[in-house]
Amino acid sequence: MIKRLVALLLLVAIGTIFTALLAGYEADALLNLTARYYADHAASDIGAANIVTAIIVTYRGLDTLGEVTVLFLAATVVGLVLALGQRHEKAPRSLVPAGELLTTGTRFLAPLIMLLGAYVFANGHLTPGGGFQGGAIIASGTLLLLLADPLKHFSHALIATIESFAGIFYVAIGLLGLVLAGGFLDNRILPTGELGALFSAGAIPLIYSLVGLKVGAELSSMLANLSATEEL
Amino acid sequence: MSILLTAMTAVLCLAMIGAALLAISGKALPVAILAAGLVSLVASVLFLILAAPDVAMTEAAIGSGLTTFLFFFVLGRVRAGERSGDDND
Numbered sequence: 001m002i003k004r005l006v007a008l009l010l011l012v013a014i015g016t017i018f019t020a021l022l023a024g025y026e027a028d029a030l031l032n033l034t035a036r037y038y039a040d041h042a043a044s045d046i047g048a049a050n051i052v053t054a055i056i057v058t059y060r061g062l063d064t065l066g067e068v069t070v071l072f073l074a075a076t077v078v079g080l081v082l083a084l085g086q087r088h089e090k091a092p093r094s095l096v097p098a099g100e101l102l103t104t105g106t107r108f109l110a111p112l113i114m115l116l117g118a119y120v121f122a123n124g125h126l127t128p129g130g131g132f133q134g135g136a137i138i139a140s141g142t143l144l145l146l147l148a149d150p151l152k153h154f155s156h157a158l159i160a161t162i163e164s165f166a167g168i169f170y171v172a173i174g175l176l177g178l179v180l181a182g183g184f185l186d187n188r189i190l191p192t193g194e195l196g197a198l199f200s201a202g203a204i205p206l207i208y209s210l211v212g213l214k215v216g217a218e219l220s221s222m223l224a225n226l227s228a229t230e231e232l
Numbered sequence: 233m234s235i236l237l238t239a240m241t242a243v244l245c246l247a248m249i250g251a252a253l254l255a256i257s258g259k260a261l262p263v264a265i266l267a268a269g270l271v272s273l274v275a276s277v278l279f280l281i282l283a284a285p286d287v288a289m290t291e292a293a294i295g296s297g298l299t300t301f302l303f304f305f306v307l308g309r310v311r312a313g314e315r316s317g318d319d320n321d
Binding site: 050052053120128129130132133136137139140143147219223226227 | 285286288289290293294297298301302305306309
């Protein structure tokens with residue numbers, strides 16, 4: 001009873017605070033100082049039509065490297081925990097085959113989904129989306145393949161190779177920025193080109209493609225690990 | 233924001249709250265997982281209305297796609313563990 005009363009009081013207090021915040025909310029008519037700088041300079045300095053990408057990859061590139069590292073650690077820990085918990089008996093698993101609709105649909109859709117993922121990360125500097133979104137879309141293609149055939153074996157060596165090389169080249173491009181341009185992860189090591197063209201915005205398409213491959217490989221390996229160690 | 237868009241946003245917000253309540257109070261776990269995925273799906277549409285397509289894409293792919301299936305994978309494993317635990321005891 002006391003517990004419920006405390007919870008109720010807490011809810012009322014939080015509700016009051018949020019109501020006060022909502023009542024006092026006014027949309028800003030002008031961008032604040034940082035946002036205005038980004039909006040004014042992203043197109044001319046970085047050459048990226050998508051300002052969000054310019055911020056994520058260049059101005060806040062170090063944060064993105066940190067996020068990729070966090071995701072890498074998460075994938076590693078998932079693999080480690082699943083490998084430790086795995087029983088050693090390797091009986092061939094027999095499963096109910098997936099339905100006709102899912103199997104045929106997967107054959108048709110999986111390549112298209114993978115292609116969309118590649119499109120999203122290769123065009124990250126022009127259209128909404130980028131490395132993380134494209135990588136997640138690629139991983140959902142992998143998920144579809146796994147759903148259609150849970151016994152499908154993915155080459156972990158290939159996934160690990162893609163993942164490692166993408167990570168190494170990402171950091172290498174960042175270091176090249178120190179030598180050739182203004183600083184770590186500066187995209188102007190390549191010409192910024194014409195605003196809106198596919199090969200523009202310096203190293204951003206390259207960096208985002210590497211991030212996309214890395215994220216896609218990590219999420220796919222997580223799903224493949226989960227599926228492979230599943231006991232049915 | 234036009235009236236139509238405002239009305240649509242209101243409907244989506246209500247749907248989101250309803251799905252969230254279903255996810256919390258639903259009896260069957262698979263239904264709760266699907267409802268949680270629905271919350272993310274509606275959230276991604278709301279992000280799109282609020283002119284944040286980058287966030288909407290992430291939310292749709294990770295929030296409603298991968299997370300939902302991750303929950304199903306884990307649910308399957310937990311149930312398998314419960315079954316083998318019953319056999320041993």
